[in-house]
Amino acid sequence: MRAVFAESMSAERPLEGLRVDELPEQPAPEGFRRVRVLASALNHHDLWSLRGVGLGPDKLPMILGCDGAGLDDDGNEVIIHSVISSPGWQGDETLDPRRSLLSEHHPGTMADYVWVPARNLVPKPADLTFEEAACLPTSWLTAYRMLFTTSTASPGSTVLVQGAGGGVATALISLAAAAGYRVWVTSRSGEKREQALELGAQDAFDAGARLPERVDVVFDSVGEATWAHSLKALKPGGAVVTCGATSGPAPSADLNRVFFLQLRVLGSTMGTRDELGRLAQFLTVSGVRPRIDSVHALDDARRGFERMETGDVFGKVVFTHGS
Incomplete structure (x- = not known):
């Protein structure tokens, strides 16, 4: 499958380790569900990963991306909550001391497919585009x-x-x-x-x-x-x-x-799955939509990373994965 991933890390030249290429699909962990990603969005977290912050060399290659929206294997339109809590954790996921984000221990959203715990899927409101929905999770x-x-x-x-x-x-x-x-x-x-x-x-x-x-x-x-x-x-x-x-x-x-x-x-750190659901509903009720700085095809993701690295961004950088 196509993927945007960190092949290596450099604090001074982070984009040297960025690759857009084919990677084999990995077997899904127990209790995870597959999502065909239709749009993902870029965060500073992805640049920090390429600098080696929060991502160890033993995890390479690591598919990047915390934000995404797409279709699960049942055809449901979903938004992906990127906070992965530990097995058996109850309550606010952001307070779990063993929590992680997608692209830290588990492959991220900048690929044709991503696997996440079933509880991490939030229904996408019909009036949000996949590009808009992909801006929300981080x-x-x-x-x-x-x-x-x-x-x-x-x-x-x-x-x-x-x-x-x-x-x-x-x-x-x-x-x-x-x-x-x-x-x-x-x-x-x-x-x-x-x-x-x-x-x-x-x-x-x-x-x-x-x-x-x-x-x-x-x-x-x-x-x-x-x-x-x-x-x-x-x-x-x-x-x-x-x-x-x-x-x-x-x-x-x-x-x-x-x-x-x-x-x-x-x-304040991230948010819960329930808050993500309420955020999506707030956008539906209020008519507010994420400000999108630029949209790039997944194959052209490097341009989006370059734009964020220069700081010349107002809003979200979004990648489209194709239908």
Whole structure:
């Protein structure tokens, strides 16, 4: 079968290990079901894998991809939940200390077929395209959990999204605007600030700029480059919700500010299968759709990876696998 996979890893030149080629189908683990993937989407996780973060040499070659949608062997249209919990785990999959993501221990979605536990299949609403549905399982699900499960803010609150442009940021803007939040965003790019306003943000600021007033919650997936600004942007008693650190870990927690202003730092990771189902339903009810940066055929996946590596992305990079 066709597959996009990591053949080797390099921290400095990650794309040198990227291959698009044929791989043999592997036998499915017990309790797994096969899905014919019709669309998949790219995440920073895939670039980190090619850099050797979270993926050991003993796992190579590893098919990449956490996001996907397609048809199961019964012909059902499904979205693939990529959090693989350990056998027998009950409850919130993100709290399982032995959890993994597709493409870490089990082959990922960037192939003609993927095998996942039966419980990881979520019905795809008919009004979502496969390309739109493929955007949801990682960055959009992460944003949904950050906003509706982890965040302390309610609709009507003012929230700040740091680093508008990536999959999580564009999802946060779209979801929060649709749910009635006042959404502010930051970006170093004037073009991305304009695009964020088109998605529903009420105002957009240069990275690190002084805001007109302090906000209730900051959503930060950037880390080191934005952390100090995120804490300074909060009202007393406010919260920063973090789901990652693409620019590196924060150099200082600024604990004096945290305890004196009674700020909260809330971590959030991915989301549950049930949250993925509710996210898909929210899109159906609200009419919100994922912002897609570009669409590439699976055979041309390298172009999508190159686009993400340069950082010139606004929304999701999607791969189509053919019908």
